[in-house]
């Protein structure tokens with residue numbers, strides 16, 4: 001049986017705010033095609049709102065508009081994936097979950113049953129939050145889908161979650177603010193203080209979406225699973241790590257051999 005991998009890609013990779021970044025989606029699909037030889041893959045993808053905005057310019061500062069854009073954009077996003085993935089003979093399937101999906105054992109079991117059948121048949125499940133009915137992630141301007149993808153990895157029994165973001169991993173300070181920030185390649189434990197840091201981007205701490213990623217990592221570490229955080233713009237280091245065990249960039253959150261942060 002192949003090892004299972006959940007890959008989460010953030011909206012900063014998939015869109016520039018106004019339109020979808022097709023080149024990056026192409027690179028992501030090629031990346032998935034390469035990994036599929038070795039792993040069973042589940043993709044968690046944002047991008048529905050950005051996709052909807054290409055068809056209808058509603059004011060995105062209003063939450064109801066964002067929800068409407070998500071319902072316009074979700075099928076377009078899937079169509080984009082379907083077209084690009086067809087080059088690699090990969091068929092995608094859509095699962096729209098909400099945060100509370102995993103609160104219900106029954107719903108979790110039903111969703112897992114579907115996932116198992118899809119993976120057995122080499123289909124690529126693509127999961128997103130059902131933003132049109134659930135406000136959870138849309139209300140937040142940070143960390144979209146990070147915690148949902150950690151739940152996906154845990155409840156659908158994936159040994160590892162890979163988060164593709166706009167940074168090469170977790171640094172000792174925000175790399176977008178400090179040019180002398182150092183990448184921490186192995187983390188085994190995350191302090192409560194870090195998990196409690198103010199999450200809003202533009203806040204005093206300027207944590208961007210990193211706190212929700214740390215929360216995801218913490219949840220997985222506590223459940224004996226691993227997380228790898230690296231760049232979604234440059235997929236090569238993640239590919240090398242996953243296929244050849246070469247760890248040049250990226251942060252591996254794993255119970256063994258890491259530092260405490």
Ligand code: ADP
Nearest residue numbers: 010012143165170171173174176207208209210
């Ligand atoms: P995504 O859209 O991929 O989910 P986010 O923008 O939500 O990404 O989160 C990543 C951001 O977190 C980075 O762009 C970076 O500015 C910020 N950040 C803050 N502190 C750190 C840190 N210590 N290490 C890495 N990134 C950090």
